[in-house]
Amino acid sequence: MRLCVALTLSLAITLACSALRTSQPKPSIETALADLAAAGFEFDADVRFRQNRYTVCDGMACADLALIGQRRTILLAPEAFESPARLRATLLEIWERYRQARPGSVSDLARGALRVIRDGPRVGVDDPYTLRRAHHIYRQLYEALPPQKRTDLPEPDQLPFP
Numbered sequence: 001m002r003l004c005v006a007l008t009l010s011l012a013i014t015l016a017c018s019a020l021r022t023s024q025p026k027p028s029i030e031t032a033l034a035d036l037a038a039a040g041f042e043f044d045a046d047v048r049f050r051q052n053r054y055t056v057c058d059g060m061a062c063a064d065l066a067l068i069g070q071r072r073t074i075l076l077a078p079e080a081f082e083s084p085a086r087l088r089a090t091l092l093e094i095w096e097r098y099r100q101a102r103p104g105s106v107s108d109l110a111r112g113a114l115r116v117i118r119d120g121p122r123v124g125v126d127d128p129y130t131l132r133r134a135h136h137i138y139r140q141l142y143e144a145l146p147p148q149k150r151t152d153l154p155e156p157d158q159l160p161f162p
Contacts, residue, residue: 027084029076032091032124039122041095048073051081059137060113062090065098074098085127089116089134092123107149110141117159131162 029049036042048068052075055064062080066073080090093112097104104112116125116134125131139156 027081027087029087032084032087035088035124036091036095039119041092041119041123043074043091043095043098044072046071047098049076050074051076051078053078059109059141060089060093060116060134061104061109062086063094065094065100065102072098083127083130085120085125085130088124089120089130092116092120092125106141106144107153110138110145110153113138113141114153114159117162128162135159135161 033043033049048071050073052064055062055075055077057077057079062077064075066075074091074094076087076090080087092115093109095115096111097108113134117131117138120131120134135156138159142150142153142156145153
C-alpha cells in the first residue's frame with residue numbers, strides 16, 4: 001500500500017513539474033531569425049543552429065561557431081534560450097563573425113556588443129536588462145582594447161544608456 005501511494009505521489013509530482021516546464025515555451029530560433037532578417041541581419045542559408053549544453057555564455061557571447069559535417073553550425077548555449085530578447089541578442093552578437101570559423105577577438109566581441117546596443121531594439125531585444133548588460137560589457141571590452149584598435153568604435157559614454 002505504501003509503495004502504491006509513493007508511486008502515485010511520485011507520478012503526480014513528475015507530471016506537475018513537466019507541466020510547469022512545458023507551460024513556458026522556449027523562444028523559437030526560426031522566429032528570432034525572421035526578426036533579424038527583417039532588420040537586415042540575415043544568416044546564409046547553409047548555416048545550421050543547434051542548442052549545445054557545452055557552449056557557455058561569456059559576456060554577450062552565448063554562441064560558438066563550429067564546422068560539423070562541412071557545414072557551419074552555430075552552437076547556442078542553453079542560457080541563450082532564457083528569453084526571446086536573450087536569443088535575439090545572442091544571434092545578433094555572432095552575426096558578423098559567423099562567416100569565419102575562428103574565436104572572436106576583443107574587437108570582434110566589442111563590435112558584437114555594440115551591435116546589440118544599437119540594433120537590438122529593432123530585432124526584438126526589448127529587455128532593459130539585456131541592453132544594459134550589453135552596454136556594460138561593451139565598456140569593458142572597449143577599455144581592454146589598445147587605443148589604435150578603438151578608432152572606429154564610439155566611446156561608451158557617447159552611447160545612450162538604456
